[in-house]
């Protein structure tokens with residue numbers, strides 16, 4: 001039998017990115033429902049932010065002309081945030097009590113924070129003369145009307161929604177959400193909340209994969225659990241291929257007698273690749289099924305989790321038209337223990353990362369690295385990323401770490 005052809009993670013990612021159809025359908029989405037969606041046009045600001053010059057401090061608006069620190073200025077008015085200042089004029093030698101966010105009256109050219117003054121109800125003496133424009137946020141300081149504030153292909157995070165809200169937007173143009181079908185496979189797999197018979201285990205994967213995909217603004221449909229039966233799997237996948245942009249299964253993708261995913265995919269569609277040189281997560285089938293793309297994830301929960309993060313999420317990002325995939329933040333940390341390993345696969349070892357009092361980062365792999373040990377993921381806060389050909393990493397060596405972001 002020919003040896004299996006393994007793709008490196010980088011080659012697999014390149015393949016996924018080029019196989020991903022780019023999105024075309026767009027829709028107008030309420031910003032309240034837009035978290036994770038990808039914007040389909042450059043978004044232009046309809047107004048200035050701030051809409052007028054405002055004070056950055058609670059204090060006194062003044063005119064700097066010939067001002068010295070000895071002079072007590074009369075406080076002629078109080079200006080609150082939200083107040084219409086169009087009719088207010090500050091005379092030379094006058095001061096206005098002003099609050100943070102309140103409009104700067106005409107005639108004023110600086111705001112002195114109240115801590116730098118001596119004041120009572122009627123007068124204020126400026127103890128530290130500010131420079132011109134100090135503590136004034138000019139009109140459009142943050143955003144100018146007609147500025148492009150969000151570019152096409154940006155995934156909307158909370159910070160982008162804040163920006164849209166700040167220019168008064170309640171809707172925005174996004175790509176229509178991808179429809180994703182999620183299937184667990186295995187005779188032994190039962191839904192949590194049901195009673196297990198001998199030999200059975202609970203479906204941990206589906207909720208975990210769905211949870212990883214939830215921030216991506218996709219529509220995930222849980223297709224339940226398919227038994228280890230080639231005909232049943234074929235029916236299930238045929239039906240799903242009509243409805244979804246992407247089908248994700250977990251389990252049954254290896255070489256066992258009950259592993260039907262790859263043969264069924266071979267029969268119904270096309271398998272582009274089936275093995276990726278990562279640990280955990282070696283068996284990973286990718287291909288097409290009708291108009292749908294298909295990712296067959298390994299059944300071991302940690303393998304399903306890692307392959308979702310490393311392969312499925314970048315694929316989805318490309319299918320969503322994301323302008324650039326976020327680069328994973330990889331840093332270096334000193335190993336607290338030796339690692340001896342079988343070379344061949346790039347490994348994502350679950351580990352605890354901490355900073356020492358001297359500022360040095362230290363990383364310790366968890367003792368149990370089996371892909372069936374889900375607690376290795378919940379006890380960890382980072383991966384040690386071990387290059388495929390590394391056999392030995394020594395205590396104290398600085399190794400690549402990928403902090404968990406989820």
Ligand SMILES: Nc1nc2c(c(=O)[nH]1)N[C@H]1C(S)=C(S)[C@@H](COP(=O)(O)OP(=O)(O)OC[C@H]3O[C@@H](n4cnc5c(N)ncnc54)[C@H](O)[C@@H]3O)O[C@H]1N2
Nearest residue numbers: 184202203204205251252253254259282297298299300303
């Ligand atoms: N002879 C070989 N055997 C195996 C190989 C190999 O190369 N040659 N690869 C191993 C590796 S690596 C992995 S990873 C697994 C992947 O196997 P499958 O994708 O076929 O997964 P299953 O056999 O169906 O399940 C593996 C394991 O995970 C449990 N499982 C499955 N689904 C779920 C779920 N939804 N929730 C929780 N746990 C699940 C299942 O009960 C098994 O214990 O193959 C190795 N074998």
Ligand code: MOO
Nearest residue numbers: 280281282303371
């Ligand atoms: O690749 Mo498997 O995911 O090591 O257990």
